[in-house]
Amino acid sequence: MVVQIATNWKLLQFADMPCNNLAQRLKKARMLTGMSQVELANKIGISRSVLNEVEAGYRDKILRPTLLKLLTVLDKDILCDDYYLFVLEQEKKLKPLVEKYGLRKLARMIGVDPSSLDHWKRGDYQISRKCFEILWKLE
Structure with a gap:
């Protein structure tokens, strides 16, 4: 008490x-x-x-x-905040987006190289806040 x-x-x-x-x-x-x-x-x-x-x-x-x-x-x-909650589960959160749009198309949509998106999807690197904000609108 x-x-x-x-x-x-x-x-x-x-x-x-x-x-x-x-x-x-x-x-x-x-x-x-x-x-x-x-x-x-x-x-x-x-x-x-x-x-x-x-x-x-x-x-x-x-x-x-x-x-x-x-x-x-x-x-x-x-x-x-929403960004850091996304970062904690970025592999899990990115997987359905990549499945929906495809790696290359999604990378074009957020303005990054497909290899960067692939690294984020695997959890090798942390997604940038700028790219997260674009992705957040797609979820």
């Missing part, structure tokens, strides 16, 4: 924090855990400077391996 009250208090305390971009979502998710940047960085094995750069808005993208590390500690519903 005490843990639930503390959790509810934290949610209320940070409820009005904006979540318009990655920096704001990361900071809010971290603050809800009560961890400092140093504690979070140490816990997930990334440098504090990288974490600070993301929270300060100097980096507007994190890669999937870092996202997966962050999600071992932070709330997915706060940290992830």
Whole structure:
């Protein structure tokens, strides 16, 4: 009961924090855990400077391996926008689109080389936000 009250208090305390971009979502998710940047960085094995750069808005993208590390500690519903939710399952999400349109046609539709799309479909590389936004309209 005490843990639930503390959790509810934290949610209320940070409820009005904006979540318009990655920096704001990361900071809010971290603050809800009560961890400092140093504690979070140490816990997930990334440098504090990288974490600070993301929270300060100097980096507007994190890669999937870092996202997966962050999600071992932070709330997915706060940290992830539609783009990062897509990135977490990009292989699964891209497969039906490639089946529907074909690799070459879909690549043309989003303005990339078919080999790039193939790498994203296999999970070798992370899809760009720009291409995701085009694909999002097709889903």
